[in-house]
Amino acid sequence: MNAERPRRVVVTSPWTRATRRSRSYPIVREIDEQSEVGALYMRSLMRTQLRLGLLVVLLVCGPLAALPVLFSVVPLTKTVVVLGLPLPWLVLGLAVYPVVVAAACYYVWRVERTERDFADLVEQS
Amino acid sequence: MSSTYSAVFVALVLAAALLIGGYGLRVSRTTSDFFVASRTVSPWWNASAIGGxxxxxxxxxxxxxLIFAYGPDMLWYPIGYTVGYLVLLALVAAPLRRSGAYTVPDFAEARLESRRVRRMASVLSVGIGWLYLVPQLQGAGLALTTVTGAPGWLGALLVAVVVAVNVMAGGMRSITFVQAVQYWLKLSALAIPVIFLVLAWRDAGAPSLDGSVPAVFANDTKVTVQTTVDVEVSSRVSVVVDGVVDGRTYAGTSVSLAPGPHRIAAGAALDFPAKSVVPQVKGIPADTNALWAQPLGGEGHGNPFYVTYSLIIATFLGTMGLPHVVVRFYTNPNGRQARRTTVVVLALLGIFYVLPPAYAALGRIxxxxxxxxxxxxAVVLVLPSRLVxxxxxxxxxxxxxxxAFAxxxxxxxGLTLSVAGVLSQDVLLLRGLRGFRVAAFFAAIVPFGAALLVSGMSLADVVGLAFAVAASSFCPLLLLGIWWRRLTPFGAVAGMIAGGGLALVAGLVTLLVPPGAGLVYDLLSRPAAWSVPLGFAVMIVGSLLTPRTVPASVNRTMVRLHAPEALGLAQEETP
Structure with missing residues (x-):
């Protein structure tokens, strides 16, 4: 958030921890007490999470929803045999499921990283 | 048919459910244990339980x-049941868990601070639960009739009694164990036979379907009709009839059935010669096998485009609103765990749903x-003893x-448990364990009565209606409640009535009148494509019209829903 400020260097004795706290009022408490600053942090977190959730949902549901259109626009795709099965059976009956699980793993990986980053940011400030 | 073995195995499953439930009874001591297993359920157990x-x-x-009758368009059902969980994971799972809500009505009250919204959500929740329970009990009747020849009401009664006793005695803890075991039982019950089925099919020289004709009898086949059916004969076939056909009684005489509609009375037995085309019951299109194997091919199930997209919308968005799905999330210790559990659930569902299409294709032969x-x-039930x-x-x-009984x-x-929870807290207003038990009794008896009254509906059609109602009422409530600060109680109630209420009315009308055709019938019988956008639109507009009633606590609620557990904020109290 304070990228434009000149970079500050903290010089302390390695024994003390007190001086490392740059803010006397941590953001965790700002959030907890519903201040403007806290609300700003929460809004940015929510926006990131919503964007990620929608991205994953659209990445999976978009192509899936396009399949019936594909089948009717290119009739060949209704009957062509791939790997021993007609394409619609292969895609709708088998291939969908690994894709969905992979998308779910990707989502959890990303969202946990987002939350960890957020927690680090808030706690170190 | 394999009546003795099947009866024994079904009895074993019922007894095991009661026994495991009884084991849970000894462990569950307090109200908290009873409802949510004190959140001590590990992700794998919990994921198996959710899957089960x-x-x-x-x-x-x-x-x-459905695939057996209508072809690959019906593959959208299992896809929808699975992707519905992905949508739930990406947009709802963690915030819903963090809200501490046990049911959708709890969420509605916590988020909007309104008893009115809570009551509205309760009524819908019970309605969706019952709508979903009726076909389960009907399916039990069908299965028991198919494998043992017992009367249709017996299977429904057995399941209703075992479930009511289990839910009243053990609550959630026992249910979690029972459910988890039952996922693996169900998976093996489909996966093991399919191995033998495929082997037997290959032994027989891997016969394939002749694409140029509709389904045909492979061998001379004797068909006994259990309930009176109206069939459509597509090409002249001569059969030996023992019973009543078209109002005339035959005793083992050869009859030539002309193309056109015929009525076969209950109890009639017909001998079909090999290679003759199967007369199909009204409503299932008599497509050639080649047309059957294509998507968007059949005419019998309505406009294929509209029906497919309506199904996609209903199942993708309806999963998050099903009462038994929401309750399950409460057994995760926190939002992060809720997400991880959901990923495992998705994998378990994917493994399971690969199997039914194999049964459908083999059944066609x-x-x-x-x-x-x-x-x-009944195709899944009949195939193993037929082929092996x-x-x-x-x-x-x-x-x-x-x-199947599992x-x-x-x-x-799961449904009875969640319906009973809502009933005892919001409708009957009975607190404590005794109230919960009374509610559990009602939660089971009402759908049992309904299952006896209305019969002959396709399992998946009624379940599809439950999904459509959930998608048009609870999906907007959850999504807007979690991600949009300006939702108001008025908007929420209006949206649930407009979306869920109209979808419910439309669906019930089509379940009660005989099947029709045309766009109007499609719009009414598969309402999700219009009722879901309507629910969202009314909820948003209603909220924007009443900006002053946005709950004062909205910011605090949002922090609770979205702040990562690592911050140690908003620790909610255990119940």
Missing amino acids: EYLSAASFLGVAG YTPELLLTGQTD GGTLGELLGALVAGG AFLSTSS
Whole structure:
């Protein structure tokens, strides 16, 4: 958030921890007490999470929803045999499921990283 | 048919459910134990339990039956049941868990601070739960009739009693164990027979379907009709009839059936010669096998485009609103764990749903007479003993029947549990364990009565309606409640009535009148494509019109829903 400020260097004795706290009022408490600053942090977190959730949902549901259109626009795709099965059976009956699980793993990986980053940011400030 | 083995296996499944439930009773001591297993359920157990609870009669029997009758368009059902969980994971799971809500009504009250919204959500929740329970009990009747010849009400009664006793005695803890075991039972009950089925099919030289004709009898086949059916004969066929056909009684005489409609009375037995085309029950299109195997091909199930997209919308968005799904999330210790559990659930569902299409395709070759009797939902039950002969075939048939009962038991348990929770807290206003037990009794008895009154509906159609109602009422409530600060109580109630209420009315009308055709019938019988956007629109507009009633606590609620657990904020109290 304070990228434009000149970079500050903290010089302390390695024994003390007190001086490392740059803010006397941590953001965790700002959030907890519903201040403007806290609300700003929460809004940015929510926006990131919503964007990620929608991205994953659209990445999976978009192509899936396009399949019936594909089948009717290119009739060949209704009957062509791939790997021993007609394409619609292969895609709708088998291939969908690994894709969905992979998308779910990707989502959890990303969202946990987002939350960890957020927690680090808030706690170190 | 394999009646002895099957009866024994079904009895074992029922007894095991009661026994495991009894074990849970000794462990559950306090109200908190009773409801949510004190959140001590590990992710794998919990994911198995969610899978076990979610895979209903519609998944175990209905999906294969639909594909068998209507072809690959019906593959959208299992896809929707699975992707619905992905949508739930990406947009709802963690915030819902963090909200501390046990049911959707709890969430509505916590988020909007309004008793009115809570009551509205309660009524819908009970309605969706009952709508989902009726086909489970009907499926139980169908399965028991198919494998043992018992009357239709007996299967429904057995499942209703076991579920009611289990829910009243053990609550959530026992249910979690029962459900988790039942996922693995259901998976094996479909997966093991399919191995033998495929082997037997390859032994027979891997016969394939002749694309140029509709379904045909592979061998000379004797078909006994259990309920009176109206069939459509497509080409002249001569059969030996013992019973009543078209109002005339025959006793083992040869009859030539002309193309056109015919009525076969209950109890009639017909001998069809090999290679003759199967007369199909009204409503199932008599497509050639080649047309059957294509998507968007059949005409019988309405406008294929509209029906497919309406189905996609209903299942993708409806999963998050099902009462038994929401309750399950409460057993995760926190939002992060809720997400991880959901990923495991997705994998478990994916493994399971690969299997029904295999049954459907093999059924097209080996059990085409189900297209005549109209009992397409029985294809999974009939195939093993048909294709694999001898004792092995009977044992496999018994395994499938047991798995089917596991499906009825687990889904009905979860639904009864969640409906009972809502009933006791919001409708009957009875607190404590005694109140919960009274509510559990009502939660089971009402759908049992309904299952006896209305019969002959396709399993997946009624379940599809439950999904459509959930998608048009609870999906907007959850999504807007979690991600949009300006939602107001007025907007929420208006949106739930407009979306969910209209979808429910439209669906019930089409369930009660005889099947029709045309765009109007499609719009009414599969309402999701218009009712979901309507629910969202009314909820948003209603909220924007009443900006002053945005709850004062909205910011605090949002922090609770979205702040990562690592911050140690908003620790909610254990109940």
